[in-house]
Amino acid sequence: MRADPAAQMRLLDLQALDTRLGQLAHRRRSVPQVAELSGLASRAGVLRDRDVAVRTLVSDLERELARAEGDVAAVRARIARDQRLLEGGTVGSAKQLTDLQHEVESLRNRVSALEDAELEVMERLEEAQARVAEVAGEVEALQAQQSAAERGRDEAFADVDAEVARVEGERVRVLADLPGDLLALYDRIRADAGGVGAAALHRGRCQGCQLTLTPADLGRIRGEAADAVVRCEECRRILVRTPESGL
């Protein structure tokens, strides 16, 4: 292949811009807030599960409390009924009276035990309600962290994207100076060789693979016409000759 030496030099400009675009793409991927946001998202998942668990516990305890209140009310109603019987003077025998008095006494003990149980459920309910509030607080703090990280990420993206736009603009201008066949060769090599399709020959060394050319290879290149497109024998990249090539 042949290409004007000026176009070959221009290929180095294109390579520099493409390398810069590669670096910018890497910078966009490694914006620290991206990893931070992914960590925060999994933390949000954990908090959502915890929120469901504590809210379920609250509604279970509310039902349990309603049941305990019902139990207490039922026994109190029974005591009230017995009291009315005792005070109404309708209970005839002394044995019946004594039985009734014993029942009231045992019902009072029962109420006291039920009230203790009710109080214990109330305490557990209060603790669970406090946990709901605590989780809600954690969710709120996490959302604030997420918003801050999103803002930071978007700012970093905007910086990178502005630089990408600038480099791409410059790239379009460089492309205009390159013949199609040289560009096609460059693109093909670049795809196979880790993003580097063209390299300068600098003081006898290929800047693509960093290997020093043998005297025989240098001699061969020295013999090539200025518009010949030379390739590195080692990495097969386009080797661009410059005044510093050491030929």
Ligand SMILES: [Zn+2]
């Ligand atoms: Zn090379």
